[in-house]
Amino acid sequence: MTIGRTRVAAALLTGLFAVTGLAACSGDDPKAGADWSDAGVKAKKFLDETSGIELSISTGDDPGVDYLSAASGTITAEPPAFEGSANGNVSGIPVTGVPVISVGGTMYINHALLGGWSDRFQPEDLCAPDPALLLDPDSGVSSVLTSTEDVSAGKTERGGKDNKETFSTYTGKATGDSIRGILPCAEGDAFDATYRVDDKGYLRSARLTGVFFPDSDEVTYTIDVTKYDVTKDISAPE
Template structure:
């Protein structure tokens, strides 16, 4: 495996697996945290509706853990629904060495990696080569991550709390367990059978963050990732590198 392929496999797999999990939640029933808090069955249905209807999202991903080997440390990016595209930057570790702010684009079913030292956009891959889904398709209402909303189990709602800018927003936290089968529908090489999951939904029904803990990568320890969906209804012109 070449160095550039290790970069792609180590960072892209992590990014696309975890970014896909921002909507990997639900329990088919749900438990409320009080009279003024929606059950998870209602909250997840609304979150799916809003994800399916958005033109695009901006998100960030980070972990404070170090599982060793190849892994994603942090990332930021934009997913656009139509045409299905992705653009962002990833950082992490490849073969024990730090890799920072690597530009990535997904368009037309292909992933491109920008290696500045190797002449720019010098590598491209098919998603299946990296044991990862195509991040550009993660907002597809039929095959994307919103279809996994009913996969988690034993989801319980906490209390509604204020937060955000000037403490003007209201958020509800939901905690449960995502199954390994649901995770592997997005990342086939995930090792864990269960993943602890905590989701944060705002008072308008938007999924705003997810915290997921489990064994995402083969031969590694459990990792906790925090994913923040920082903006919905994004429009951006993303094209394949030339």
């Protein structure tokens, strides 16, 4: 049963926090957004200064290894913490709704194979980041934005509630080094990136494609940041 427990923890944690990006409904507007050298810095600033975010992540791909298929949760910046749930595929078996909490530098996973809540597996044991630190200005998600290279501004798109919001799109190459700052075991040298930023400058959507897991096919993950400036008390499970 030890092998099974390890696979459950590794698959869910490694996949859950491999990437952070977002998606929006689309429309048509030929006007391009602002230059990324300005927009990327502004989007990073909003991520660095927020009290917390709500996000979700999903993929329709199967990389051929244990992987995350969907997840959602809340990340707070101060104190750094995460609370959410994850779905994935472990040894060919679907695993859904697995609760995950990270707070005070310790990760907790709740699964029957682990006997309920357990801190037996930590990020450093599983080649996974601490999800509570994904808003860290120096090594978290925002650093991926400003490290992205060869960025081109695309068309603006309509989306959001009642299709009233405007999103500027950008495409480029997220560096392997910046991704490995979040997921140390990511093997790609570069990841195709598409970012969407709203008219206030907040990162609202990103799509990242590349080799996130050892000995696997490429995967495209889409993550939605559904809310900024979130406050939530997250504590270790009893």
